[in-house]
Amino acid sequence: MQTTEWKVEGMTCSNCALSITNYLKKEGLNNVAVNAITGEVSFADALDIEKIKKGIQQLGYKVVDENAVTITPSKTNFLHNNKQRFLFTLPVTVVLMLHMLPLHMHWLMNPWVQAIICLPVFVVGMYYFGKSAYKSLLHGSPNMNVLITVGAIASFGYSMVGAILNLGEHYLFFETTASIITLVFFGNYLEEAAIQSTQKAVKSLTATQKVMANMIAFDDQHQEQIFPIENKYLKNGDLVLIKNGEQVPADCKILWGDCSVNEAIITGEFEPITKQKKDTLIGGSTVVNGLVKAIVTAAGKDTVLANIIHLVQQAQAEKPPLQKLADRISAVFVPVVLGFALLTFIINYFLFDVSSAQAMLRGIAVLVISCPCAMGLATPAAIAVGLGRAAKLGILFKNASALETFKKIKQVVFDKTGTLTTGKFTVTEYQSDVDDITFKKMVYSLEKFSNHPIAKAITEQWKTNDFITWQKIEEIKGVGMVATDHEGNIYKVGSHKILPSIPTSEHNLYVIKNDILIGWINLADEIRPEAASVINWLHQQQIKTILLSGDSTIKCAQVAQILGIDEVYASKTPSEKLAIITSLNAAAPTAMVGDGINDAPALAKASLGISLSDAAQIAIQSADVILMNQGLKNLPMALGLGKHTYRTIKQNLFWAFIYNIVALPIAAFGLLTPTLAALAMGFSDIVLAINSVKLYVKKVTD
Template sequence: MDKILWKVEGMTCSNCALSVSKVLQKQGMQQVQVNAITGDVSFETLDAANMLTIAKKNINELGYHVVDDSVVAVEKKKPFLGTYLEKFWFTLPFTLVLMTAHWAMYFHVHFLHNAWLQMAICLPVFIVGMNFFGRSAVKSLRKGIPNMNVLIALGSLAAFVYSFIGTINGNETQIFYETAASIISLVFLGNWMEDASVESTRKTIKELTKQHKVMANMIAYDDAHNENIFPIENTFLKTGDLVLIKSGEQVPQDCKILSGEAEVNEAIITGESVPVFKKQGDILIGGSVLANGNVKCYVTATGKDTILNGIVELMKQAQGQKPPMQLLADKISAIFVPTVVSISVVTMVVNYFFLHIGFGDSLMRSIAVLVISCPCAMGIATPAAIAVGLGRAAKHGILYTKTDSMELFAQIKQIVFDKTGTLTSGKFQISNFKSDIEETDFKKLVYSLEKFSNHPIAKSIAAAWKTQEVLRWQNIEEIKGLGMKASDKEGNIYWIGSAKIDARITDTSHHLYVTKNNTVIGWIDIADEVRPEAKAVINYFKSKGITTILLSGDSQTKCEQVAKQLGVDKVIAEQTPQQKLDVVEALCKTAPTVMVGDGINDAPALAKATISVSLSAASQLAIQSASVVLMNNGLQKLPIAMQLGEHTHNTIKGNLFWAFFYNIIAIPFAAIGLFTPTVGALLMGLSDVVLALNSLRLNWKKVASI
């Protein structure tokens, strides 16, 4: 299966996305994902030629425009009246003249009362409108995916045809050319306003995803091995290229430091403006800025392989997901157009046959129902809020990988923290040790075991006791929740881990034990510092009435010490990864639960939590299991993540309430004649703008930091 990536322009809501998705699925495409806000479309197909051409044609026929990223863009001549705004300005003068004709008695322009003249003035507007709305409506009906243009086309067509019949019969009481023209003109204006408002919700994501072109100082060597430095655009850099980055310059691509030291501002990723110290061997993230210092580096990743792009892709995937509240809106949007057409017909019948309203007025009420209805309002309610919420979170160094977390944060009753590397800094020091063998041999043995582990404690020990003399193992593996196990070529079995590695260990007061063939040959005590922000974070959640729980594989004594220091409500210690998973699963059954962790041991439990939070310095497995990733390597942004999630949830609720309220109120009002078709067309366009503006308020919602 080939994976295809497209950009589809012209989508403004999930109703549009649903139409595009159905076209692709009918064409046999699989794994279809459509993001209405960003315009990103991805799918898999077996036939990368014929089916793609047909699918692209079908989507274009619905009124959208497919931009194929796999094909080099060729600049085409801009079509006449190619944008909504151009169409609006073209139709506006004709519409204003017809509106003047409608009120001719007040403006003393009686010659405009001529029905044939009004038809001639309306005709250009009607042709432009039908060329867009009519064609799109017919094609959507042929494909069994009726879109909003069906409502607009039916409304304007009914007004024009009824007026044309009146013109032929010489009946001036059924001339409504101004209605047909005003519907078309105002919907063009509304579509432009809708596009403009939706575009404003994309800006934050675009700023993050935009590839800034900067000049890099590339290092090259001539035949005499002399170093030469010359400027090159960062987009031309390749993996392995050498670059010099000076103080104040932007890191051109992901790099690894070969020599030099620097303080680096990584606000583009972490949201923190405080510079981070970097030295030889450290990774520099493309887009970060050297606040002070000069370094020589080699490029480790470019373009789509960079860390920043990986974050952007996660954000795009998150935007494509549908939170729980969106599912109801999608179901309603899918049947919205046929339902409104049915209501419009019923309106016509009831007004004319039962209420004995004149046929012309009954028709106008029926048309008003068609044009005032807005399926896009329900469709845009959630995606617009999600887009703004994700963008603001990214600015704070918070990455939501699952958008339903933004809704679920509002329901959370308890939060579970791992200890090591989460509530504590993960920066460990060896406070004491004892061995039955020579100290040098003991350190060499421990380093040879721990260098293969990803656990924070193991990394700290390996860094402290690093040596060039390393033992060679026949076999070595990391046993989750226990420690490292290795065997040498003589068949000796070595372990390093907690007291759980051997049931015969009776003195469990030390952190780590080293055994050889089931005999303890030494122990190590570790000191770990509590994160400076941890107590404030715990206090914040307690102030919200959320129960705080410490869940760890460490000893009961060590966990209780940390819990007492921070004021944690409950301690569950000495847990294996399976036990952690069972505990979190049980907690989630009692109440919605957040799990915060960073190690391999935490990955299974993270996957079971209602919301899983991981730190950016965590193991890759933990990050993949998380629905929220804090990019600042600390807990200080966790309260902000929760507040932004709650604000986004409330904004979605407000948007959906407005969307449902608007349609529930507007349609009956139109049906009883309180709104004319012209007013209905204007209100329909404004409804989407209201939702977009309400979503943009998320950018200024107050969040309390600790």
Template sequence: MDETIDWKVEGMSCTNCALSVEKLLKSKGAQNVSVNFIGGEVSFNKPDNTSLLSIEKEINQLGYHVANSSTEVKSQQVKKLFKNHLQRFLFCLIFTIPLWLHMFIHATILMNEWWQLALTIPVFIVGMDFFGKSGWRSLRKGVPNMNVLVAVGAIASFGYSLYGTFSGNPESFMFYETTATIITLVFMGNWLEDRSVQQTRAALNSLVVSQKIQANMIVYGENHEEHILPVDSKSLKTGDLILIKSGEYVPMDCKILSGSASVDESILTGESLPIEKTQGNNLIGSSIVTDGNVKAYVTAVGKETVLQSILKMVKEAQAEKPPMQQLADKISAIFIPTVLGIAVLCFLGNYFVADYSFSTSLLRSVAVLVIACPCAMGLATPAAIAVGLGRAAKHGILFKNARSLEVFKDIRQIVFDKTGTLTTGEFSISNFSVIGNVSEDDFKRIIFSMEKFSNHPIAKTITKNWKTSHTYIWKKIEEIKGIGLKAEDKDGNIFWAASYKKAKGLTPELSHNIYLIKNDLLLGWIDVQDKIRPEVQDVVNQLHRSGLKTILLSGDSEQKCTAIAKQIGIDVFYAEQTPEQKLEKITALNADLPTAMVGDGINDAPALAKATIGISLSDASQIAIQSAQVILMNDGLKSLPLALGLGKHTYSTIKQNLFWAFAYNIVAIPVACFGLLSPSFAALAMGFSDIILGFNSIRLRWKNVS
């Protein structure tokens, strides 16, 4: 089995960076490469013939840094003078400001070529140490990055100025100020860009409890006396007993053994009101006990916890490339060589065709190099996706892939299952009747012995209310989707605990929930009551106001589906549907209009997988969760309008970002080519182009999208 490597790589700021790392890993034989520059996550299958040590070294040589590298690599790393772009910017600014002073102060020394050379050299060295090295290494790896353009522009202006200084005609070749300004302002732009990228992660980062959580572990002495030991939560193991007191964080996922508490789970669900938890309830790690004390045992630690699973799912969704990003990626991959070619043509056209001086032609070509911004195109989609996914996760909405977030824009109709989706799934037995030649106790015992093998909400209700230790032992039992349970005893008798579909022909009363049948003889029936979820009416009304069509698709009887559809105002309903019929109906609806399906049961799984978007609730069956692309964590539908709104607004933000990125480069490059922009202003414009794009993405964090 291939070993999966997960690295944290720092220094990536756009798709072009991610492409460089991805291409390097693939060239080394790595498979299943996934690079998410927004979060810095890099995942791949370890190649057979290449050591991880050599791959780490080459990534570091590209200008990035493997933060969780091995001790060997760390020991070989040279300690750098500057740790980030802010430090480089501030250092360069100290030497660049005096070069700007000649515009305000007319002093001979400020125009002296040797004085300007002395001020420029430190800036040039720092610039080449970063831009030059990174650009050269990216060229060697076959994926030229933006630093190639900055380095070429800075070298051209510095070399031209140096030639003038030593040729005895410095007045015509004084571009030291241009060199220093380009490097300084690009460092400033990179710093601002890094901050933009960090802010796009803010909603996701807020899911991680930054402080070190202490846990109160319960241990017992030789005489069974209880001791409470304070320990680091990271040292906990599955099965450990812990005490959680009022005001404390839940250190890991656990289940309550005794006590009760009010718990704030807003970190995952977005629900600000505390939830009451008692014996047998699960607690999510990193939630807060606002009131009460409980004893619990740890059910999951580390990567197995709910929070870590969610973070992993969101990061994987961020790393995935949705359809709209593919075009931007293709353009980013050829952008640098194209701009280099345009810069050469700009110089040749200005010098030979337009008959401008060598200095003017060079300045214009340098401006072209500096103003071009491949990062804007590479950042347009991931930035919006990251903010959208982060906000969704903060409100208990989990997207398994970025495509789902984008596809929401097309949804025109929402299909709902009934039981457990529109209703609470918390049933109570309202009535039952024993018809056949069997006692009431035997009737209950048979039903319990069968229903304990099912995870259906009705089955859970029956097993909870009619629990007994004297159960039937079945020779064979199976669950038939859309019908019920079929069991065979040791004597060959066939029992059914099934819906009205199996009772047809045995009784005219087909409105009950469960019928118990033995060898085609009806033994009795059970009725259960279920409540409509309190948020359903508001959600359906919001969907209608948004112009979406609502449909009920259920395996329940026509009588019950009619009643619930009428009560909450659903447009269309289809009753008495088997899983196969649900799948056929979703296929037909999809062919008509893009359709989202919301369901929670085993019988909904095929339809969830077939729908344009499958949406499941967090308390749904495992197969339904696996089949869905979107999971609503807060045990209800109230976040469904937010999920739909985030999908549509994220898509519109991506379109705005891509329009800006393409328009900026299409307009800026010709402007620089015709000499309407100096290299200094070009560097400033390039830096701020990413900031504008980043800010537009960050707006999604607080924008009203519902």
């Protein structure tokens, strides 16, 4: 399936997103995802991209896409945003409202003067709200602009009838028409500003992608020339010069020089990291000190930072289960409110002996005060802030559903090597029946084919150019390496499971030749400095801690005792780990924290998989959440953000439902004028946005 991703402007609420979603699905497209807050739209299997783009534009939205087939860009229209519309309609509305004050401005009492003054506001309102309402009705997805349009047309039409028939001032509601339109423009403007603030964190990440690079090229005389170029024009293999204080323009590998780099944009860690020849630099990080020449290894959409932003935006666009009820209600909200407004007029006029004018005003107030946007924005506003803050701290959520899972977690399972420990091993002792040189060469030749942290440590310490070439070699996950040389000898290195006759696991590694034990190796691995405080925090949250490792029982017990871990499973293969996680999941919602390599099956099976990962491996992990600073320090923050973001979603949905449940009857009983109703509607969304933005500063690790 070929996926198309666009940026669409003009969406103001969930009904807008629903209109686009319904249109795309009617066109037979798959994997449709529309985010009203970010404007991101994605779909798969489109045969006619141009037709789809025109269809979205006919709905009243603007497609912004640099890569797809372009349509001649439209000129910027007069009054093209809500701020400009509000500022245009405000003075006219203020003039109309003056006749309600005791200023004895008799000329304002003339119905035709009021009609002429109101007309520009009505025209602007209908051009915006009316056009949007008509298009939404045409495509079978009525949006909230239908409610505003019906209310404005009703009050303006009623007033025109009163003016034509000269029925008197009690039939004139031109100021109501103008105030509804003006205040909704004002509310939309404030809502846009508030909602945009929920994207602050992701926008700051995006901004770091656009920098100037010092590109290195060579002239005809092979003299080095340096010239500035925008980093979006860089490609793999280009050479760049990165100076002290500059941002790294793309993912690179250092060819010359050394430097100190601040990678806080990726990991949330502000402590500079020393980089030297052959080390990688992550695009978006900052060279704090030093000067390097580097070759571009990934540019544009292929960089680590671009992948992070893409994954965050994907997670923000996803709808967790809690939002589905709100979406179902939003889909039928507008028709229901239209019916309720009509019922309000009928009951007030025929049963409660209310005048036609007052009954109409109450019906209009019902239309104007209702707010389907609040229900649709409750979840995405909170998710945008929560996931954005997480990304800035080096915590990457791969899906929004993980936020809901966090609140259920009752136990956390840890791998040992590389998770609770640093994974930086050193050989402390070894013993062999053969000479040192032969033994080290044999072990190095086997372990260099493994990615296990122990294997990497040994190959780094015992590296040699004189190694054995194998006829066949394979890695048995959780056990060790097995190889056959050209003479048919079988060599093995691994845990005590590598040879059934080894009864205990006193040592880390055993070396076997033709099923005969010829040596053993012990290594030391330091416990992460933050591990004890993280385990203690989990205990304070009444969360059970479990150690699940392929390492020996003795070594696992030592680590568990030092850190105070509740339960230990040692000497387990990846398949055994998977079975244990399955069993733990059945007992209670379980999170697993691992390095994302040998633990991939267990991470995928856990209720919540959390990986400690090198930033360059972000896109290939099996986990739901990735801690990109390669440590446990941010685990409490990840758990806290998940719980508090979910709590904010529930608060937002509660407010959205209560607002509409309470506001509609109040308007129906005539306790609010349409003007006040319009003001209340505008501020209802702002309340949600402000409550969501609080997540930026809220302490979540209590």
